[in-house]
Amino acid sequence: MICKQWKILSLAVIIILTTTSNVGCEVFTALSDMEGLLETESVLINNLEGYISAQEDRLEYLRKKMSEYQREHETAGKDVSSYLLNPINAYLLTKRLTTDWKEVEQIMTDDVGYQFTQNVSNFRNILKFPTDEDLAGAANALIRLQDTYGMKTEDVARGKLHGVQFPIEMSSEDCFEIGRQTYINHDFRHTIQWMNEALKRLENDSIIQRSDVLEYLAFSTFKEGNVHEALDMTNELLELAPNHQRARGNKYYYERELQKYNQKSQLRGDDGSDDVIIDDSLEFHHISNPNNYDLPERKLYELACRGELRPAENVLAQLNCRYTDNNVPFLKIAPLKIEQIYLDPYIVIYHDVMSDSEIETIKSLARPKMRRATVQNHKTGELETAQYRISKSAWLKEEDHDVVKTVVQRIKDMTGLSMETAEELQIANYGIGGHYEPHYDFARKEETNAFKNHEGGNRIATVLFYMTDVELGGATVFPALRTALWPKKGAAAFWFNLRRSGQGDYKTRHAACPVIVGNKWVSNKWIHERGQEFIRPCALEPDHDMEF
Structure with a gap:
């Protein structure tokens, strides 16, 4: 009998069904979630292989029975009378047309795929499936x-x-x-x-x-x-x-x-031969001071993402790379490597400030907490998801692990700023084509509900750690500055969001370009202005020529 087709159920499937836990939807928003889909596909391939094998077993059995029937039928056809005179032949013919054909008919009509489709239904409750x-x-x-x-x-x-x-x-x-x-x-x-x-x-x-x-x-x-x-x-x-x-x-x-x-x-009076083509191209709003630039922000953003923009030569000529200890005793032994990117606004990159082991620890701590990244509604102050930010994020406190505490201390040493009112360390993993369109890290005057649950005031500065290299794409760009920062594992970007007057620096508007190929992990530390009054005091003269 064809017992294989009724008993097939892969041991691997049983193991997976009893050990794998399901994870939520929106897997496209983080590549770390996409990895689980390969496991899902592997299980489905095994299930499909079992279904095909069962179908082949069934067909092979039916071919075998058909050959037997044809052979007996041809033998009987040579001399029907003599064939039926033999009582054994008469019995076998009767048996073939009753019991045997009922079994064949049952096999032909049985849904051999039911078991395997039921497996898929069970998998959907346990494995990670895209929506x-x-x-x-x-x-x-x-x-x-x-x-x-x-x-x-x-x-x-x-x-x-x-x-x-x-x-x-x-x-x-x-x-x-x-x-x-x-x-x-x-x-x-x-x-x-x-x-x-x-x-x-x-x-x-x-x-x-x-x-x-x-x-x-x-x-x-x-x-x-x-x-x-x-x-x-x-x-x-x-x-x-x-x-x-x-x-x-x-x-x-x-x-x-x-x-x-x-x-x-x-x-x-024309010939009516030309259709009017509708132009539905999308554009972001223009940059804050359009008189300084002849391109809309969208175009600047795209050119910067492609690596086709760079600051003016007189801007680049003022920049340098150096070692610094920031007057921190420990850093006198192991000074930081700092690369100036822009002077006004002040943007730098610190190289080799997060080790591979620290990165892996932080990623492992963040994975169970990852959720779809949100943005703040500037009218209500509430957090919500948006198509212009595709990533998943998690928040880590210093007490979560010694590594987090060490990284926060390193940020203090790097920047010289107080961490007392800083936000928790945010970890982000970008999804397919993951990006974050141009935005400000600081709250503008009209955003009265921003940071309403935070007592530290506005965001004075941003620290952005790159925890992976990215094969293609994924730059952090400042369209108004024609500047792009390319992810380098272990490095950290730092910039001031507020000028010394406390006004937001609109030139710090930045974006995370879409990731073409690669798995982009970053971590952010947003530092707030309260507690920095004596560390970075206001200047004696106004530093803004205009209000935005």
Whole structure:
């Protein structure tokens, strides 16, 4: 009998079911969570392998029975009368058509896949599975990378990211899904790009059909203002699927729109041959002092992320690298390596200020506490998630571990500032295309609810530790300064957010560029102004020429 197909259940599956714990959703927001998906995929592959093996066993059994029946049937067909005269043959024929065929029929109708589909249902309660939100987040991340780093759709589809070719390529179905996700977001420009790429990659064995692609492509083309081309695509779609109701309705609508447009064109005296293309490109608001720069912040941000911007030569000429002890006795033995990045505002990088062992300890402490990173609503002061910040974060106190306490003391030694009113150490891990769009670390005047639960006043300074190298992308950029800081494991960036007057320094507006390839871990220490009055006193003269 075919007992294998009824008894198959991998020991590995049993072990995983009894030892693996489930973790929450939003895995796209941190690469540390994405790692668990490979375990999930491994279990599913084993489960699918078991299902295929059971199906093959069943088919092999049925082939064997069919061969036996055919052989006996051919023997009987040579001399039917003589064959049936033998009582054993008569009995066996009767048995084959009763008991044997009932068993064969049972095997044919039994759902051999039930056990394995039930396994998948059980896995969903135990293992880490991505959600539809994760799929949308992953697709949006690719679009973000494509736009920020100026990558062509065809290059991304064939695995070329920011000039580096990787051994991976997308199928027509993969491109179609990205196009579908952008369509859901009403991002029709990208839908057109990715659906065209899906069309180019269509093959005979593709799951999706040309008509599927054309439906999305035609409507997106219409939404982008090109009615002529949308109508042509719809006509092609109707040739492939004449009964497509939505396409027939769209065809009628496009024809009416063209007719109205042509009538208006005739009244104006032109030929009506050109469609008006809608420009839905996105831009951030301009930088604080637009008179100093001829580019919008969005463009500066993208150029800085690509490494195509640098400060003026007269700014760079004033910078230096040196050792410093900050008048701390211990640092006289082991001075800090400091690299000046900008002088006004004051931005520096301290090199080799966090060891590998400290990094691993902090990451291990943070992992169980990681949650989707939030931003503060400037009107309500409440924390909320936002698409312009894709990462997960956790907060560590000094009492959590001696390493945390040591790092906080090191920050005090580095900066010379008091840690009494500083926030806890925040640990962040960026997800697929993880980023944080341009923002200020300090609270502006109109943000009256900022830090309402914190008694330390505004954020006077920021310390940002890089706990990993990043293979591609992931820079910290200051668009107004045309400056980019590239992640280097063990280094820490430091800058003042407030000027000596206590006013926010608007030139410190910064961003975390999307990570193209790599796993970016950072930790932040936000230092508040209360307690720094005698350490960094106000200047005697105003240091702001204007109010923002």
